[in-house]
Amino acid sequence: MQGSPDLKPPAPVPPGHVPPALGLSGDDAIALGRLSQELATAWRGFRTARPDQPPIDDALRGLLAEGLPAHGMPLATAVDDAMHVLDSSIAQARPRYFGFVGGSGLETGVLADALVSSFDINLAAWSAAASEIERQTVAWLASFVGFPAVDGHFTSGGTVSNLTALSAARQRLLPDVRTSGLAGRRVGVYCSVETHASVVRAVELLGIGSDAVRALPLRSDRGVDPGAVADAIDADRAAGVLPMAVVATAGTTLTGAVDPLDALAGVCAERGVWLHVDGAYGAPAAATATAAPLFRGLARADSLSVDAHKWLFLPKACGAVLVRDPDVLRATFAHDKSYMLEEEEHPNAVDRTLEYSRPFRALKLWLALRVHGADAFRGAIERNLAQARLLHGLVDAHPRLRPLCGPPPLSVVPFQHVPDDPTTDIDDHNARIVRRLQEDGRVWVASAVVDGRTAIRPCFVNFRTTDDDVRAIVDEVCRVAE
Ligand SMILES: Cc1ncc(COP(=O)(O)O)c(C=O)c1O
Known part of the structure; x- marks a missing residue:
């Protein structure tokens, strides 16, 4: 392997060695008890x-x-x-x-992780109670931050949430994009110069090309200037470019600035453009009395990224993407699959998600919210x-x-x-x-x-x-x- 270190050769296998079965033996169970002591010591440390x-x-x-x-x-x-x-x-x-x-x-998230890994549930397919808990936890998270989500799911974090939301925005703009691609159509994405690089990555991966990203100037409070966003959208339309989405950041990585969400929602509503809010870092602060005023207008967005593994304190990976359109994720991601039966009352989450195999990340937020x-x-x-x-x-x-x-x-x-x-x-x-x-x-x-x-x-x-x-x-x- 290129760049791999020089590793010592493994010890020779003794003659007559029979590979053991996997799983823990009786002695190992004692060591398991020690693991919980190590955890408690680490937590104290x-x-x-x-x-x-x-x-x-x-x-x-x-x-x-x-x-x-x-x-x-x-x-x-x-x-x-x-x-x-x-x-x-x-x-x-x-x-x-x-x-x-x-x-x-x-700690409660760590315990939930251990439980979840033990049961190794895969939320790609309908998983009975686990699927219902994911739905319930999405609703709790949405109500915590004040976003009227009707659909959403847990992801590996802001990067995948932003990609998921922008895939949905592209689908809304170009309903035939999954079969025809961009077919020569040019689209625009509008955000501030301080937008997280995962937004640019999403645009690259969606085949739109990062030239489509209009990184717009900031006001003195470091929020993007909504007038500049409106002007950029109008100029693009006049030049035959299709405005795909405005990406507002609610908590920039660089300085923690929150874009003016209400004004941006107005710009988007007047022009029929999707508004995505990247709240991967900052969105949980919408639930506090101190910061709530900064998040006015959040409820008017089409989609929201929020990471429970950032400011909801849980261990990684625990992000979420929330949307207000009940059908758009299915329109964006569903495929006919002969290996997965589709029953209306037991939908497979994979038809609304970017990932196929997907762990039961919701349980750690569910458990933590119930305990604390x-x-x-x-x-x-x-x-x-x-x-x-x-x-x-x-x-x-x-x-x-x-x-x-x-x-x-x-x-x-x-x-x-x-x-x-x-x-x-x-x-x-x-x-x-x-x-x-x-x-x-x-x-x-x-x-x-x-x-x-x-x-x-x-x-x-x-x-x-x-x-x-x-x-x-x-x-x-x-x-x-x-
Ligand atoms: C504003 C913002 N968006 C997106 C991301 C990417 O999130 P993740 O690393 O969970 O994929 C980050 C990471 O710090 C972020 O601060």
């Missing part, structure tokens, strides 16, 4: 401020050099090794992980919103730090450290700080380029993060900057 990224030691290097094992070893040994690997990896569940749009690995209740999620999101405001205030008041944006609409706070020496390049200086922070691991942040400036960019989407963890960002940035 996640509440402490220990470094995020212990170095890869010699023992781990030995493990990484091992070849394919021909025969097995006791579960306890393999679990020890697996824990070593996990402990030496960058874990988004830790409270001082502030990179990208992270996660939390909520929606108010606990609302409260945890409110705390993250307050933590972003706390950091913005600390940065603003600090003589050596400066925020790159105004008060955070959601939970991303891009900022810079100002070097002592005015001749030092400030962007290189901040890139260096982020590299040092990542190597050190006491707090883990990513860098980002905001308006051409290299920023330190923490994002708060972890229910374990405390205000002390937020203050540690300022301390650690100043410590490694010296």
